Amino acid sequence: MAQMINIAEPIIESAEIKAVNAVLRSGTLAMGPKTAEFEANFAAYCGTKYAVALNSGTAAIHSALFAVGIGKGDEVITTPFSFMATLNPILMLGARPILVDIDPSDFNLNPDKIEAAITPKTKAIIAVDLYGQPFNYAAIAAIAKKHQLVLIEDACQAIGAIFNRQKTGSLGKVACFSLYATKNITSGQGGVLTTNDAQVAATARRFRQHGLTTDYEYAELGYNYRMIDILAAIAIEQLKKVDQFNTARQRNAAILSEGLSGLTGIIVPEVIPGRSHVFHQYTIRITGNCKVSRQEIMDQLQVRGIGSGIYYPKPLHFYPHVAKLGYKKGDFPVAEQAAREVLSLPVHPKVTVAQAHQIAAAVRDIVSG
Ligand SMILES: *Cc1c(COP(=O)(O)O)cnc(C)c1O
Numbered sequence: 001m002a003q004m005i006n007i008a009e010p011i012i013e014s015a016e017i018k019a020v021n022a023v024l025r026s027g028t029l030a031m032g033p034k035t036a037e038f039e040a041n042f043a044a045y046c047g048t049k050y051a052v053a054l055n056s057g058t059a060a061i062h063s064a065l066f067a068v069g070i071g072k073g074d075e076v077i078t079t080p081f082s083f084m085a086t087l088n089p090i091l092m093l094g095a096r097p098i099l100v101d102i103d104p105s106d107f108n109l110n111p112d113k114i115e116a117a118i119t120p121k122t123k124a125i126i127a128v129d130l131y132g133q134p135f136n137y138a139a140i141a142a143i144a145k146k147h148q149l150v151l152i153e154d155a156c157q158a159i160g161a162i163f164n165r166q167k168t169g170s171l172g173k174v175a176c177f178s179l180y181a182t183k184n185i186t187s188g189q190g191g192v193l194t195t196n197d198a199q200v201a202a203t204a205r206r207f208r209q210h211g212l213t214t215d216y217e218y219a220e221l222g223y224n225y226r227m228i229d230i231l232a233a234i235a236i237e238q239l240k241k242v243d244q245f246n247t248a249r250q251r252n253a254a255i256l257s258e259g260l261s262g263l264t265g266i267i268v269p270e271v272i273p274g275r276s277h278v279f280h281q282y283t284i285r286i287t288g289n290c291k292v293s294r295q296e297i298m299d300q301l302q303v304r305g306i307g308s309g310i311y312y313p314k315p316l317h318f319y320p321h322v323a324k325l326g327y328k329k330g331d332f333p334v335a336e337q338a339a340r341e342v343l344s345l346p347v348h349p350k351v352t353v354a355q356a357h358q359i360a361a362a363v364r365d366i367v368s369g
Contacts (some may be wrong), residue, residue: 002142003022003305004305004306005305005306005307005326005346005355005358005359006307006346007307007308007309007344007345007346008181008182008309008346008348009348009350010026010181010182010186010188011241011245011349011350012234012258013237014071015237015240015243016233016234016237016238017033017201019124019233019234019236019237020230020233022235022317023051023229023230023232023233024230025299026227029168029228029229030228030229031053031226031227031228031229031232032229034229034232034233034236035226035227035228035229035232038051038053038192038227038235038236038237038239039052039178039192041073042177042192042194042239043139043159043168045167045239046168046170046175046194046244046345047167047170048167048168048169048170048175048194048196048199049195049196049198049233049268050194050195050196050197050198050200050201050357051192051193051194052192052193052194052195052201052204052205052208052366053190053191053192053227053232053235054190054191054192054193054204054208054225054226054227055088055189055190055224055225055226055227055228056085056178056180056189056190056191056225057085057093057154057156057176057177057178057179057180057183057190057191057193058085058088058089058175058178059193059208059223059225059307060156060176060178060192060193061085061086061089061126061152061154061237062089062092062093062207062223062225062242062303063193063204063207063208063225064152064175064176064193064195064204065089065090065093065095065124065152065314066093066203066204066207066341067128067174067193067199067200067201067207067278068123068124068150068152068173068174068200068202068321069123069150070090070093070095070123070124070150071093071094071095072093072094072095073094073095073096073121073253074093074095074096074121074122074123074124075096075097075098075119075121075123076090076095076096076097076098076122076123076124076125076126077097077099077100077109077114077122077124077125077126078090078097078098078100078118078125078126078127078128078237078330079099079100079102079108079109079111079126079127079128079130079316080099080100080315080316080317080327080335081100081102081107081130081224081311081312081315081316081332081333081334081339082128082130082154082316083156083311083312083336084316084319085156086126086128086154086179086316086321087315087316089123089225089319090126095123096121096325097316097322097325098117098119098122098145098357099117099316099317099322099327099332100112100113100114100117100332101142101329101331101332101334101335102334102335103136103332103334103339104334104337104338105272106130106135106136106270106272106282107131107141107158107206107342108127108130108133108135108136108195108339109125109127109128109135109136110138110334111139111140111143112313114140114143114329115143115147118147118149121172122149123149123150124149124150124151124152125140125144125149125150125152125319126142126148126152126153126154127140127151127152127153127154127171128156128157129132129153129154129155129156129157129158129168129171129182130157131186131269131277131279131280131281131282131283131311131344132157132158132161132249132277132278132279132280132281133156133158133159133161133269133272133275133276133277133278134161134162134163134168134276135153135171136169136272136317137163137166137171137172137280138163138164139189141171141172143316145171149356150172150174150223150228151171151172151173152172152173152174152175152176152353152354153168153169153171153172153174153175154175154176155168155169155171155175155176155177156176156180156183156191157178157183157184157281158278158280159177159183159184159185159242159246160184160242160243160246160278161246161275161276161277161278162275162276163274163275164274164275167338169194170194170196173195173197173200174193174194174195174197174200174204175191175193175194175195175286176191176192176283177191177193177194178191179188179191179231179235179238180225180268183243183280184242184245184246184249184278184280185235185238185239185242185245186234186235186238187227187231187234187235187236188231188233188236189231190227190228190231190232191227192235195293204218206219206222206225206275207222207292208222208223208224208225209222209224209225209226209267210222210223210224212314243332245349246278246284247305247347248265248348248349248351249278249279249280249347250276250277250278250279250280250348250353251353251357252279252282252346252347252348252349252353253277253279253347255283255353255357255360256268256325256345256347256360257269258272258360259356259357259361259363259364260284260360260363260364261359263363263364263367263368264289264290264291264367265286265287265288265289265290265291265292266284266285266286266287266290266363266367267285267287267341267369268284269282269283269284275276279347281309281311281347282344282345282346282347283311283342283343283344283345284342284343284344284363285335285338285341285342285343286341286342286367287341290367291367291369292367292369293367294310294340294341294343296366297363297366297367298310299342300362300366301345301359301362301363303354306345306346306358306359306362307344307346308343308344308345308346309344310339310344311342311344312339312342313337313338313339314339315332315335315351317329317331318339345359345363346359
C-alpha cells in the first residue's frame with residue numbers, strides 16, 4: 001500500500017534535531033539567546049526593523065492589537081473567512097469585530113466594501129493573507145490611511161509572499177505570523193510579530209511577559225506569551241529553508257493548476273498580477289455545475305490515498321459567539337459561498353512532482369464521473 005499523501009506534513013531534518021539537542025545541553029531552555037537570534041533573523045528576512053517572538057500566532061495577533069492601542073469599545077474591521085484566531089483576539093481586548101465580505105478572486109477582504117463599515121469607533125483593520133497570497137495591500141492601505149486606521153497584517157499563512165516587491169510582514173503597521181505545525185515553516189507551536197515601529201515592538205515585548213519593564217517592575221497587564229529557546233532553535237533552522245519550501249509549494253501548485261484547468265465545475269486558484277502566492281493551501285472551488293459533490297470528491301480522494309481539507313467549512317459569523325454580535329446567515333454571501341465550495345489539496349514540499357501529477361489526475365478522474 002502506497003504512503004498516504006497528507007494535506008500537511010512538517011519537514012524536520014537533522015539540522016533541527018541537532019539544534020534542539022544543543023539547546024537542551026546548554027541549560028538555557030526558556031527565552032534566551034536562541035530566541036533573540038531568531039528574532040534578528042526573522043526581521044532581516046521580512047525587511048522590518050523589529051521582530052518579537054511569541055508562543056503562537058494567536059498571541060502575536062493579541063499582542064499586535066494591544067500594542068497599537070486597541071481596547072474596550074473600539075471597532076476592528078476584519079474578514080469573516082479566516083481561521084478563528086484572526087477574530088478572537090479582538091474580543092479578548094473587549095473590542096468589537098466588524099466583518100466585511102471577501103473578494104471572490106483572492107478570498108481576502110474586499111476593499112470596495114470596507115468604507116461602508118467604517119464608523120467613528122473604527123480603529124484598525126486586520127487583513128489576512130489567506131492561503132498564502134497577500135491581500136490587496138495597495139487598496140486597503142489607502143483606505144486605512146484616508147481614515148487614519150491602523151492596518152494589521154495576519155500573515156500567519158504567508159511567510160515569504162510578496163506584494164509589489166514588498167514582503168509580507170512589512171504590509172501594515174504590524175504583522176503576525178504563526179509557527180504552528182502545519183504552517184509553511186514551523187517550530188511545532190510558536191508565533192512572531194514584525195513591525196518598523198519601536199513603540200509597538202517594545203509594547204509587545206512587555207505584553208509577552210506580564211507587562212514587565214525591568215526586574216519585577218510591571219507597567220501594565222500582560223500575559224505569558226514567551227517563546228522558548230528549544231523552539232526558537234527549530235525556527236532558526238526552518239527559516240533558512242523557507243524560500244526552498246515555498247518554491248516547492250509553487251511548483252506543486254503550478255502542476256495542479258495545469259492538470260485541473262478546463263474542468264467543468266472546478267475553479268483553480270488565481271494568482272493576482274503583482275503578488276506572489278506561497279500556497280500555504282492550494283484551494284480550488286467546486287461549483288454548482290460540478291457533476292460530483294465536494295464531499296464525494298474528498299471521500300474518493302481518501303480511498304486513493306490522497307488527503308484533502310476544507311478551510312474553512314463555515315464563515316466566522318456562523319459561530320455562536322460571533323453570531324451573537326448581531327450577524328446572521330446571508331450577511332456575507334461571498335464568504336458563505338466560499339465556505340460551501342472550497343477544497344484544499346496537498347501542495348506541501350513533501351509532495352513530489354509525480355505525486356502532484358497523481359493528485360491532479362485523481363481529481364480529473366473523479367469529477368469526470
Ligand atoms: C494559524 C493561523 C493563526 C493562528 O496561529 P496559531 O499559531 O495557531 O495561534 C491565525 N490566523 C491565521 C490566518 C492562521 O492561519
